[in-house]
Amino acid sequence: MPDSQPQPSHGATANATALLLRGARLTDGRVVDVRLSGGRIEAVGTAGSLTAAGSSCVDLDGHLLLPAPAEPHAHSDTALSAVASDGPVSYDPDDVQRRATEAALLQVGHGATALRTHVRIGAAQELAPMEAVLQARRSLRGLGDLTVVAVPRLLTGVAGADGLAMLRDAVKMGAGVVGGCPDVDPDPTGYVEAVLTVAAEHGCCVDLHTDGGDPARLARLAAMAGGLRPGVSIGPCAGLSRLPADAAGRAADQLAAAGVAVVSLPQGGCGGVEQRGVAPVRLLRAAGVRVAAGSGAVRDVANPVGRGDPLEAAYLLASQGGLRATEAYGTVSTAAREAMGLPEVRVEAGFPAELLAVRGERLEGVLSLAYSRIVIHRGRVVARTNAVREYCDSAVAVALDLPRQGRQGREGREGRPESAP
Numbered sequence: 409m410p411d412s413q414p415q416p417s418h419g420a421t422a423n424a425t426a427l428l429l430r431g432a433r434l435t436d437g438r439v440v441d442v443r444l445s446g447g448r449i450e451a452v453g454t455a456g457s458l459t460a461a462g463s464s465c466v467d468l469d470g471h472l473l474l475p476a477p478a479e480p481h482a483h484s485d486t487a488l489s490a491v492a493s494d495g496p497v498s499y500d501p502d503d504v505q506r507r508a509t510e511a512a513l514l515q516v517g518h519g520a521t522a523l524r525t526h527v528r529i530g531a532a533q534e535l536a537p538m539e540a541v542l543q544a545r546r547s548l549r550g551l552g553d554l555t556v557v558a559v560p561r562l563l564t565g566v567a568g569a570d571g572l573a574m575l576r577d578a579v580k581m582g583a584g585v586v587g588g589c590p591d592v593d594p595d596p597t598g599y600v601e602a603v604l605t606v607a608a609e610h611g612c613c614v615d616l617h618t619d620g621g622d623p624a625r626l627a628r629l630a631a632m633a634g635g636l637r638p639g640v641s642i643g644p645c646a647g648l649s650r651l652p653a654d655a656a657g658r659a660a661d662q663l664a665a666a667g668v669a670v671v672s673l674p675q676g677g678c679g680g681v682e683q684r685g686v687a688p689v690r691l692l693r694a695a696g697v698r699v700a701a702g703s704g705a706v707r708d709v710a711n712p713v714g715r716g717d718p719l720e721a722a723y724l725l726a727s728q729g730g731l732r733a734t735e736a737y738g739t740v741s742t743a744a745r746e747a748m749g750l751p752e753v754r755v756e757a758g759f760p761a762e763l764l765a766v767r768g769e770r771l772e773g774v775l776s777l778a779y780s781r782i783v784i785h786r787g788r789v790v791a792r793t794n795a796v797r798e799y800c801d802s803a804v805a806v807a808l809d810l811p812r813q814g815r816q817g818r819e820g821r822e823g824r825p826e827s828a829p
Contacts, residue, residue: 426463427787429763431455432473434755435734435771442473444761444787451757466782466789468765472774474737475753476521476762476783477718478744481615481643481671481702483678483710484525484544484554485537487511490712497709499533504540509547511706511716516552517793518717519764520740521785524615524702524748526557526587526678529578530571542582551790555748557615558583564598572602579610586610589617590629591681597628604632604640613749614640615671619681621647626659634666641747643671644678644704646685648692656688660695669747670697672739673704674724676711689729689739700747701725701739718744719766723775733771761787 429442441458443451451458488507489497498504508525515523527538538556545554558578560571579586586607593599600616607614614636620626626648633640642663648656663670672687692699701721705711718740726736745753753762767780779795 425787426450427761427784427789428458428460428463428465429468429473429765429784430460430465432468432471432765433769434473440473440755442755442763444784447761447786449755449757449759449761452755466765468782470767470769471765471780471782472768472771473755474764474766474771474774475741475745475755476764476785477519477722477737477740478748478750479515479520479523479702479716479718480641480700480744480747481673481678481704482511482515482523482525482716483527483705483708484508484511484523485527485541486679486708486710487706487716489708491707499537501536501540501543504537505544505547508541508544512544512548512552512554514706515703515716515718516548516783516785517781517791518715518719519766519781519783519791520552520716520718521762521783521790522553522555522745522748522750524555524557524585526559526615526617527583528559528561529574530561535574535578535581538578538581538583545582550786550788552785555584556582557585557587559587559589559617561589562593562599563588563602564593564595568593568599568602572606575603575606576609579606579612583612585613585615587615587617589681590625591618596625597632600629600632604636608636611638613638616640616642617678617681618642618645619647619683620645620659620670620687621650621683623651623655623659627662630659630662630666630668633668638749639667639669639747641669641671641700643687643702644673644681645670645687646673646677646681646683649685649688650683653691656691657695660688660692660697663692664696668697669700669743671700671702671744671747672725673702674721674729675717676704676714678704679708679710686729689725689731693731693735698743698746699739700744701736702744717778719775719778726772726775733775736775737771761785 590596590599706714722736763784768774783791
């Protein structure tokens with residue numbers, strides 16, 4: 409990739425928000441300076457070639473600079489509820505807003521500068537949880553972009569009439585994506601048809617939960633969704649892994665032909681589907697399906713653990729799913745952003761300044777030990793995580809020059825402060 413050329417500045421406003429990233433390593437091995445302005449990458453040049461006049465500076469020596477990941481499948485309304493109490497999950501609006509805010513901040517801190525969260529509507533709570541998550545979205549403005557997916561339970565028959573009306577109300581309130589769980593409706597095909605109709609009325613993306621274990625149902629979904637703009641995603645589709653190879657291959661071909669993206673959940677499942685497992689990512693990619701990876705449930709009743717870390721999802725796809733490190737990271741960055749309808753990000757001039765710097769030299773090491781991170785959203789540092797590893801004063805630590813935190817002044821010995829990779 410050739411060096412990007414400096415772009416002309418656009419006056420005092422752009423300069424006031426300028427940020428210079430010094431000495432960052434790219435995945436192709438180059439060490440570069442990157443200047444950000446007005447929420448975009450203004451210039452990329454060889455290390456030392458860009459001036460810092462009028463810019464704040466961040467030293468990225470020892471860091472790998474990447475397009476920021478995105479989170480395509482979160483459940484912020486129920487996140488962090490597993491340890492809240494021994495009783496039922498609280499859907500008090502204040503509790504939902506607090507959980508959604510805390511979960512989103514957790515994921516932003518990991519590097520996800522854009523998040524898509526599924527929120528159930530209907531039942532006794534009606535639209536209150538979605539309203540609380542929308543309030544959390546407003547409070548997070550400037551730190552990350554949060555999009556809400558409205559998830560009604562039923563949409564067909566007499567029982568589904570209220571759900572359909574509520575789905576339309578949810579979109580009017582601010583839900584940016586129409587979703588749901590057709591597998592739990594008595595008429596899954598009718599459910600999908602209703603969702604696609606509402607999405608077409610409002611020009612929304614569609615994001616559906618499905619296990620994907622029924623080839624005929626997937627074929628109907630692909631036929632109905634083909635060509636819909638701005639796009640259709642489904643997930644987690646773990647059931648595809650349980651199908652015979654020929655049936656799974658045909659389903660993958662149908663999804664690819666229809667342009668339907670699949671969001672896998674390598675870190676665990678979610679409450680939207682009963683079955684656990686991971687979609688056959690390599691088979692889907694080989695068929696030409698756009699495959700993204702998300703976190704799913706994070707410490708709720710569907711999954712009592714969970715980090716909400718996109719780099720962990722990429723690590724799992726590399727270590728267990730058979731993907732190369734670049735392919736695995738692409739599922740949580742390029743593919744995730746594309747599935748969410750977001751602009752592409754590259755470390756080149758003119759692209760959005762949505763970036764993640766992780767201490768390390770190669771992507772394989774970053775996915776293995778992604779401790780220290782700097783997160784950049786719209787050209788501004790919005791989160792930092794600094795990790796320090798300490799070793800005792802042993803002969804092997806001294807001989808290998810292992811990184812350790814200095815303690816001079818506290819214990820009277822000298823040391824060299826250094827962050828762990």
